[in-house]
Amino acid sequence: MRLRLRLFEFEDLPWFPSVIRAGMMDYLRFMISTLGTYRPIAPLLAEGLARTGHSRVLELGAGAGGGTETVLTALRAHGQPAATILLTDLYPQPAAWADIAERTRGAIGFAPAAVNxxxxxxxxxxxxxxFSAFHHFPPAAAEALLRDAVRAGTGIGVFEGAGKHWVELLLAWTVLPVAQLLLTPFYRPFRLSRLVFTYLIPLIPLCTIWDGSVSLLRMYSTAELLGLARAADPEGRFVWQSGKKRHWWGPEVTYLVGWPATTEK
Known part of the structure; x- marks a missing residue:
């Protein structure tokens, strides 16, 4: 799919009710964690930590922290036994994050204040x-995000849990909404509001269908990701690579990674 449209997503709107946003994030966290969406990129992330000398992943736009525990486990299995993760977001989700922090005994922590x-x-x-958030940024903002990482001299990885294919859009309209209705009672921590706005007033599933569809249409291609990186780093201070990693059962992850050129061997 080469089409890229700049449509709005409900979760990006400042006035959007936090209870609906939280319900949508809970669904994404459950699905990404259960499916192990980002397991294929663990070697890339582990290499980024090794090249930059960091042991901590600073996750930006973390949402509800979906898949983070899977990523941490995979990182530790790929030569980073001391790896930790710090969750941050412009709209922090401390309730969801505290649950993750408790389960991981602090290996996954969080910044409670908003982080731009x-x-x-x-x-x-x-x-x-x-993870799953770079498409929220229009080109100028996406370039600024990468430029800030270059300016700070730290590495960065951008990962989208899709390959940008039409079949993924079809799944967002058919299979995934059914899965959401079936699985919602099993999300933890339990929230009565989640049940109300899923089954009685179905704002959570309807907004999830819209945002999921728009996310695919807003995704950057691998060529566009590299173009943004080069615009953000005109002096070539970082080494960049972009591509797709396939999960063993079929789905793809689109990625862009970069680290200071001085770390190249």
Whole structure:
């Protein structure tokens, strides 16, 4: 799919009710974690940590932290036994994050205050990563996000849990909404509001269908990702690579990774 449209997503709107946003994020966290969406990119992330000398992944735009535990486990299996992850977002989700932090005994922590991915506070260090959220940024903002990582001299990985194919859009309209209706009662932590706005007033599934469809249409291709990286790093301070990694059962992850050129062997 080469089409790329700049449509809006409900979760990006400042006035969008937080209870609906949280319900949508809970669904994404459950699905990404259950399916192990980002397991295929663990070697890339592990290499980024090794090349930059970091042991912590600084996750930007973390949402509800979906898949983070899977990523941590995979990282530790790929030569990073001391790896930790710090979750950050412009719209923090401390309730969801606290649950993850407890389960991982603090290996996955979080910053409770809002963090702008375009201007990350210098005290928040680590190899930067953004999962399933880079498409939210229009080109100028996406370039600024990458430029901020270059300016800070830290590595960065951009990962989207799709290959941008029409079949993925079809799944977003058919199979995934049914899965959401069937699985919602099993999300943890339990929230009564999630049931109300899924079954009685189905705002969560309807907004999820819209946002999921728009996410695919807004995704950058691998060539566009490299173009943004080169525009953000005109002096070539970083080494960049972009591509797709396929999960063993079929789905793809689109990625862009970059780290300081001085780390190249």
């Amino acid at each position: 991915a375009l201007a990350v506070p210098p005290e928040l260090t680590g190899f930067r990563a953004i």
